[in-house]
Amino acid sequence: MDAESRDETTQDSAEAAARRSRFGTLPEPVRLEDTVEERPATRRDPARDAYDPHEWLVRYCL
Structure with missing residues (x-):
């Protein structure tokens, strides 16, 4: 084996190790949980969400 072929073999093995x-x-x-992002489709509208559906229970039933 001459010096040139040894250098190529060393270079090939170094490239193979790096690969x-x-x-x-x-x-x-x-x-799967990390691949999905959940966001609301629309912004929250405070005027629309001002009604509390449970408020009437407190107001009229208690």
């Missing part, structure tokens, strides 16, 4: 360290394992699985 294995970067791509050798799969990434961690992503949970």
Whole structure:
């Protein structure tokens, strides 16, 4: 084996080691809960939401 082929072999094994360290394992699985973002479709309207549906229970039943 001459010096040039040894250098290529060393370079190839170094590249293979770098490739294995970067791509050798799969990434961690992503949970389904982490893939969904829930946001309200519209903004909250205080004028519309001023009515408390439970208020009449307190006002008329107690």
